[in-house]
Amino acid sequence: MLSQDIVDKLTHQEILTDELLDEELAQFCQIANLAYRAGKPIISDQDYDFIYLAALKDRDPNNLLLKSIEPEGWSFSEEKVLLPKEMLSIDKAYSWGEISKWIERLKKSAMQIGLGLSDIQIKATPKLDGFAGFDDGNRLYTRGDGKKGSDISRVFERGLCVFNDAKRGLGAGEIVIKKSYFEKYLAHSFEYPRNFQASLIKEKALSEQAQKAIIDKAALFFPFVQLPIWSGSTAEMVAKFDQIVAQVLVMVDFDVDGVVFEVINADLKTQMGANRKFHRWQIAFKENKDKAHVKVLSVTPQVGRSGKITPVVELEPTLLSGATIVRATGHHYGLVKEQGLGVGSVVELTRSGLVIPKIISVLKPMPVDIPDNCPSCSKLLVWESDFLTCINRKNCPAQIVGKMAYFFKILANNDGFGIVTIKKLYAYDIRSVSQIYALNIEHLVTMGFGEKTSMNLINQLNRSVSEQVEDWRFLAAFGVHRMGLGNCENLLKFHYLNDIFNLNLEQIANIDGFAELTAQIIVQGLIPIADEFNRLYRYGFNLETTLLTKNLQTLAHELFDKRIVFTGKMSYSRNDMKKHAKSIGIKVSITISAKIDYLVIGDKVGQKKIQDAEKFGVAVMTEADYLSKI
Structure with missing residues (x-):
């Protein structure tokens, strides 16, 4: 894990994200996210999105943190329970360019199902900055990992109301506090609304301030289905994008940290589906428009796991969006060479975009210094397209350490083998993951690890082998x-x-x-x-073992290659049923449309699902009928 010293320096932006290995950047994102969700943020939500998470997305797009729902932030005493409906996160866009790409994906999917481009309907809603939950009418759950959460129904027992005094059971939403109320009555006691929202949820008794906010109906559960919306065609969205964003951001008297755009067409939503973390038919737009003109003090090369050399740009300290920026990435040396990004250059700097802080353009070019040798192994560098690269892949220390740390990070079934541990092993001539697995407690003690630490590390290696x-x-x-x-x-x-x-x-x-x-x-x-x-x-x-597609095709049951939707409470875990269905060649969806063959129902089924099935002519079967067919 990261040391507290590094966490503190990152919190105050005394270390640039490019100075971290992917593992360290991911760890800080996790630490910041946990602190945020616990109601004790160490950085602003804006910095998290626009600096650290965006940098991770650019450098390591397959990182597990980006592919799964973020953890909640503190441990509830209640046992985790299966959510009535999966609660995915929302993909984020930080520029119009990313929104444009999303629209193109919509159009491509629409063409695949014969939907006219002019028939694609979009809605936009405010992205509430509260505490996510799911209300099934009987219990209120935290979002947890998107599949399992904790029962926090005590919030309603304490008197919390649904927005506009609506009925319970409206599904996903957020616990929020009115912005005007917070600023008038609570800002002197709580640094962020998030701190106050957390106090409503925790098990300890409510403070007088929290109880009064509930009585005054300033603290509420706001179901997403009640959000005010803008709706229109993709053409209207493109033509009036800035206007729509400005309009939606001020629709509610609650903290908002973006605008959520999503498809309305049911068939198109089904076609686009979802990945492990978010629905592809939905995206949140966040933007920071602050810019500054800044002088470059130096450009320093750094080498990553792949051997690519990243230019780190040292800047004159500049206050931008409430933070002092001292470093930024130059992306790659092709860009440095092309733009004249050298000592004394003046650049336009922003904190919006894919990698923040980001250099938008070089306003005053200067002579550049292109390194000849790798900063880690001193071998000659070569050009690979726009990238200056160290091809000494077998012996470059930075690359070897990065690759070993990456293995354990992706395997994700062990603890203890972060970058600090790997660097220490490298100092004792460990050059590959297989060498790590060959170690024993005595070896590790000899390398300077304590006996208890050594035992824990060996246990984690054994765990990573035995755990599926x-x-x-x-x-x-x-x-x-x-x-x-x-x-x-x-x-x-x-x-x-x-x-x-x-x-x-x-x-x-x-x-x-x-x-x-x-x-x-x-x-x-x-x-x-x-x-x-x-x-x-x-x-x-x-x-x-992943089941081969060709083996799936030999399965003999009448639901093979059929599209089904599960709903209601099942005898088995619904997630397990979905996983099993996929393993035997059934296509599982989450939304009813004309493309669905069967709706499989358990207990306590919502009437809307049944009505949608009738509307689209989808056959309905019980869980028992389904099990008999497979």
């Missing part, structure tokens, strides 16, 4: 270029794990989603990891 992990996650942990979690999972739907090193370019390119260039990069990238893969594979990792 998906075969595609194991493969992704080797860090082959273009082989993130998604591509690895897709690849193993068509070929067994043990066979992938024998695949040729054509076999990979024939898989849907793999272009020829990607297939070529993968074939070349697998060669150097083959020996290390075999060494680790012999440890007998408990790998969950």
Whole structure:
């Protein structure tokens, strides 16, 4: 884990994100997120989105933190329970360019189902900055990990009302405090509304201030279905985007940290679906328009796990959006060379965009200093397209350490093997993950680890071998270029794990989603990891094998290749039922539309689902009927 000193320096922006390895950046994002959700933020929500999370998204788009729901932030004493409905996060866009790409994805999906582009309908709502929950009418749950949360029904028992005195059971929403009320009565006692919202939820008795806010109906549960909306076509959204954003941001008297755009068309929502973290038919727009003209003091090269050299730009300290900015990334040396980004340059700096702080443009070019040697291993650097790269991949310390740390991070079933531990192992000539697995307690003690720490590390290694992990996650942990979690999972739907090193370019390119260039990069990238893969594979990792698509096609049951939706309380975990259904060739959706074949119902089914099934002519079957058919 990160030391408190590093956390403090990041909190005050005394360290640039580019000075961190991906593992360290992800750890700080987790720490900041936990603090935020506990009602004790260490950085502003704006800084979290526009500096740290955005940097992680740009540097390591397949990081697990970006692919799953963020943890809640504190431990509830209540046991985690399955949510009545999965609560996913919302993908974020920080520029019009990202919104444009999202609209293009909408249009592409619409064409696939024969929906006219002029028929695509969009709605925009304020993105509430409260505490997310789900109200099923009987209980109120925290969002948890999106699948399981904690029962915090005590909030309603304490007198909390639903916005506009609406009935209970309206589903997902947020616990919020009126902005005008907070500023008048609570701002002197609480630094952020988030601090106050947290006090409403925790198990301890309510303060007089909290009780009064509930009685005054200033603290409320605001169901998303009650949010005011703007709606229109994609053409209207494009033509009036800035106007729409400005209008929606002031629609409610609550803290808002963006605008949520989502598709209205049910068929299109079904077609677009969701990934592990968010619905593809929905996106939140956040923007920071503050800019400044800043002088460059120096440009320093840093090397990452892949060998690419990143120019870190030291700036004259500049106050921007409430923070003092002293560093920014130059992205790559091709850009440094092209724009004349050198000592004495004047740049336009912002804190909006994909990587924040971000240099928008160089206003005053100066001579640039392009390094000849790697800052980690001193070997000569080479140009690969726009990137200055260290190709000493087998012996460059920064790359070796980064790759080993990446393996444990992606495997995600162990603790203790962060960047600090890996650097210490490197100092004792450990150069590969397989060497780490060959260690014992005596080895670690000799290297300077305490006996208890050594024992814990060995236990974690054993845990990572025995605890089941998906075969595609194991493969992704080797860090082959273009082989993130998604591509690895897709690849193993068509070929067994043990066979992938024998695949040729054509076999990979024939898989849907793999272009020829990607297939070529993968074939070349697998060669150097083959020996290390075999060494680790012999440890007998408990790998969950992905079921091949061709094997699915041999399954003989009448629901094979049918589209179904599960709803209501089932005898088994609904998530387990979904997972099993997919494993036997059933296509599982979450929204009723004309493309759905069956609605499978359990107990306590909402009438809307039944009505939607009738509307679209979807056959309804009980859980017992479903189980008998499979």
